[in-house]
Amino acid sequence: MSIDRTDEHEYDALRMRQWLAGEADARGLSRRHLLRLGTAAAAAVPLAGVAATPAAANPAAGNPGAANPAAAPAAADPAAVAGAAAEPTGPIRKPLPPELFYTYGTNAETRWEAMAGQGYYTPADRFFVRNHTRTPAIDPATWRLQLFGSGLRHGPVELSLQDLRRLPSDTYDAAIECTGNGRSFFTSQQGQTVSGTAWKLGAVGVARWRGVRLSTVLRRAGIRPDAVDVLPEGLDDEWVTGGVNLGRVRRPLPVAKAMRDVLLAYEMNGEPLPPDHGFPVRVVVPGWIGIAAIKWLGRIEVSTGPLFSPWNTQFYRLFGPGYPADGELLSRQVVKSAFELPWQGTLTGGRTHVLHGRSWSGNGPIRRVEVSTDGGASWHPATPTGRRGGPWQQWSYRWRPPAPGAYTLRARAVDATGAGQPDVTPFNTLGYLFDAVVAHPVTVA
Numbered sequence: 001m002s003i004d005r006t007d008e009h010e011y012d013a014l015r016m017r018q019w020l021a022g023e024a025d026a027r028g029l030s031r032r033h034l035l036r037l038g039t040a041a042a043a044a045v046p047l048a049g050v051a052a053t054p055a056a057a058n059p060a061a062g063n064p065g066a067a068n069p070a071a072a073p074a075a076a077d078p079a080a081v082a083g084a085a086a087e088p089t090g091p092i093r094k095p096l097p098p099e100l101f102y103t104y105g106t107n108a109e110t111r112w113e114a115m116a117g118q119g120y121y122t123p124a125d126r127f128f129v130r131n132h133t134r135t136p137a138i139d140p141a142t143w144r145l146q147l148f149g150s151g152l153r154h155g156p157v158e159l160s161l162q163d164l165r166r167l168p169s170d171t172y173d174a175a176i177e178c179t180g181n182g183r184s185f186f187t188s189q190q191g192q193t194v195s196g197t198a199w200k201l202g203a204v205g206v207a208r209w210r211g212v213r214l215s216t217v218l219r220r221a222g223i224r225p226d227a228v229d230v231l232p233e234g235l236d237d238e239w240v241t242g243g244v245n246l247g248r249v250r251r252p253l254p255v256a257k258a259m260r261d262v263l264l265a266y267e268m269n270g271e272p273l274p275p276d277h278g279f280p281v282r283v284v285v286p287g288w289i290g291i292a293a294i295k296w297l298g299r300i301e302v303s304t305g306p307l308f309s310p311w312n313t314q315f316y317r318l319f320g321p322g323y324p325a326d327g328e329l330l331s332r333q334v335v336k337s338a339f340e341l342p343w344q345g346t347l348t349g350g351r352t353h354v355l356h357g358r359s360w361s362g363n364g365p366i367r368r369v370e371v372s373t374d375g376g377a378s379w380h381p382a383t384p385t386g387r388r389g390g391p392w393q394q395w396s397y398r399w400r401p402p403a404p405g406a407y408t409l410r411a412r413a414v415d416a417t418g419a420g421q422p423d424v425t426p427f428n429t430l431g432y433l434f435d436a437v438v439a440h441p442v443t444v445a
């Protein structure tokens with residue numbers, strides 16, 4: 001059968017048929033369990049305008065960060081983690097100063113005003129962090145990458161960091177963006193209840209990643225021509241949610257994508273990967289949802305049969321009215337735009353401001369950006385600035401506020417495939433892929 005396995009819709013349809021035919025291996029999760037969880041997520045359709053559903057009522061969508069922000073108080077206190085030299089105390093290792101981050105339990109998002117005046121890349125000190133549990137301490141001297149599975153011709157293979165660094169390297173500019181970035185706007189703009197971390201627009205960053213192509217490693221490991229799935233797994237703690245241990249964070253990639261443009265990165269912006277971003281090695285999957293970018297990579301299973309994990313059956317699917325009962329699998333990120341301004345910030349009246357922002361898409365480069373300062377009544381082109389054609393586009397817009405008062409600023413972009421930003425994003429229970437135009441409130445004083 002010829003299907004394009006870099007298109008996750010095709011891939012998923014095939015995998016689902018195989019799953020239902022009993023041909024797939026879900027690593028200890030029974031089919032009944034997966035289907036039950038899938039159904040629970042699909043059934044948990046809250047009414048518009050109802051206050052947030054506690055995650056306990058929706059175990060399929062459990063997220064420790066959102067469900068219980070008090071669970072990890074250390075992350076909210078930069079002083080508590082900043083000095084952690086030996087054993088990390090909080091879930092995130094780097095300092096999280098409130099002028100750079102909003103912190104939610106084990107997760108932290110970049111404040112967009114912290115990108116003002118920055119260059120093309122998101123500096124590591126302000127790059128968002130999304131941890132299911134906590135940043136592990138990994139000794140690079142004893143770290144090994146293990147490859148194993150039915151898809152390898154000569155059995156398991158192990159690589160040290162030195163082995164990896166000796167292989168030909170490649171450098172990619174790529175965004176990493178959480179699939180739930182913008183999730184809070186389902187509630188604040190659309191009156192809908194969704195579960196998961198209530199990100200604004202700051203769960204995205206662009207960095208220069210250096211490492212070895214996954215295809216190079218797979219070829220040297222002896223990948224068989226009939227291998228179909230590749231399953232990278234992290235070395236962080238197993239993730240327990242809703243009383244169920246789902247094991248280590250892992251998500252299968254179709255072999256075609258794994259061989260095309262996936263990187264095993266050991267550098268971020270010219271430095272060794274910081275602990276919070278996957279030291280010593282993480283996966284980078286250009287254009288795809290953040291969960292594909294497995295941090296603290298420890299093992300890669302290569303299989304001649306289909307693989308599943310909760311991260312592509314139970315999570316990272318679109319559930320809700322208008323979606324299949326088993327949900328729709330996700331791969332690429334959508335189009336978004338953000339102003340490099342504080343949320344509910346103040347601008348001085350009586351003068352012209354140069355507003356800066358960025359737009360991005362998992363489909364490819366941004367072609368056009370427009371701004372509205374009058375509630376969406378009229379739209380005007382923004383001026384692209386800096387580099388063209390990369391994972392995001394910087395832009396600027398000159399605005400002289402007509403009078404003091406409250407305003408909402410809007411930006412919307414169109415990417416190279418023609419995809420744009422709608423006024424409303426269709427609802428899904430887990431609040432993924434919010435691509436609608438965001439109304440950014442400011443006060444002119």
Ligand SMILES: Nc1nc2c(c(=O)[nH]1)N[C@H]1C(S)=C(S)[C@@H](COP(=O)(O)O)O[C@H]1N2
Binds near residue numbers: 132179276278292293
């Ligand atoms: N091992 C491991 N990899 C992981 C995660 C994790 O919790 N553990 N989180 C994923 C998710 S959901 C996202 S959005 C990105 C976030 O990458 P960052 O923390 O470097 O910004 O990492 C992904 N890789």
Ligand SMILES: [Mo]
Binds near residue numbers: 130178179180290291
């Ligand atoms: Mo994510």
